[in-house]
Amino acid sequence: MSRIVHVTGARPNFPKAAPVLAALRGRAEQVLVHTGQHYDDRLSRVFFDELDLPEPDLNLGAGSGSHAQQTAAVMIGLEQVFTERRPDLVVVYGDINSTLAAALVAAKLQIPVAHVEAGLRSFDLSMPEEVNRRVTDQLSDLLLVTSADAVGHLAREGVPAGRIHFVGNPMIDTLLRHLDRFDPAAARAEFGLPESYLVATLHRPANVDEPEAAGELVSVLHKAAERMPLVIPLHPRGRAGLQKAGLDSSSGVRLLDSLPYTGFLGLVRGAAAVLTDSGGVQEETSVLGVPCLTMRPNTERPVTITHGTNRLVGVDGVLTALDEVLAEPARPRPAPPEQRPPLWDGAAGPRIAQVILDWLAAR
Ligand code: UD1
Secondary structure, X not given: OOEEEEEEOOOOHHHHHHHHHHHHOOOOEEEEEEOOOOOOHHHOHHHHHHOOOOOOOEEOOOOOOOHHHHHHHHHHHHHHHHHHHOOOEEXXXXXXXXXXXXXXXXXXXXXXXXXXXXXXXXXXXXXHHHHHHHHHHHHOOEEEEOOHHHHHHHHHOOOOHHHEEEOOOHHHHHHHHXXXXXXXXXXXXXXXXXXXXXXXXXXXXXXXXOHHHHHHHHHHHHHHHHHOOEEEEEOHHHHHHHHHOOOOOOOOEEEEEOOOHHHHHHHHHOOOEEEEOOHHHHHHHXXXXXXXXXXXXXXXXXXXXXXXXXXXXXXXXXXXXXXXXXXXXXXXXXXXXXXXXXXXXXXXXXXXXXXXXXXXXXX
């Protein structure tokens, strides 16, 4: 059997990796590495408890730091793992620093790399994720893409067509698999919410790190909360900056800690609208049929606009867009299968597994 090392490190990786590991079970020797980029239980442990993810075989404990510190810590840990285990393939997920670190180390050791969620582009190099995506894709042998636009980006960057495989979105496999557990009534009861409420999630450096940007954002959030109660599960990154900028649990705003997977998606499923700067939330709301207002100047996930519920509104445009969205007739929830982006059908994990196994067999 071929030996495959999967590298995960932060919250958004776990629901992407779970269906791939499941589909390869018994068909390859698998090693699951957690780099330790995220280490709080709320950003890591809860996903292993809730999703069908095996315990990581190794946790590198890389932790937080500057980009160079964090990327280097992951690289040093992975170099030892890859040298000792000599995998036939390293599988990396998404666009976080651990993704880039793993691709760099594997490439230098001449170990092939498969990138799940390849080819997304915001064309905004001020986002660390955009740097991570571009470099990871250049170093990958197998580019597993979630949407058709990604195929075009990769082709234009000179990636040979034979390496690119449009397989769909494994994070949506996880979402559809657990759909019955996303319970808006339970979320309303838990957080004492009325029938109509809003959810916001914010953690992008561009929104939460700079005091001026954080101040603008907080003022918009408090105004949004005048329409209906606004629940904000806070990522640890944004907490200090946003609170310093005046965000508090007053006048309709409810601040929460980061939530577990099913609790968060239960809350989102029942929301009148979601305000976010997350990539994954744009995708999840699209499939749940919940209006999403993205508070960024760009998105690497345009399929959530063309085939989903997402609107790119920036911070300035949120309140106008929110009033429009709240006045529209409700959409079916979740979105009917024919209204989802192509191949967001719950079977991306098995397709990814097949591409990987065929590729390994042909080597
Ligand atoms: C990372 C990813 C981002 C992803 C996000 C999802 C990169 C460059 N960014 O951003 O793409 O959308 O994860 O959550 O890889 N912290 C904790 N506890 C933790 C982890 C982090 O308190 O378990 C705090 C620390 O103060 C840390 C900060 O959050 O310095 C940032 O963490 P880091 O992993 O560097 O980036 P994220 O902002 O989480």
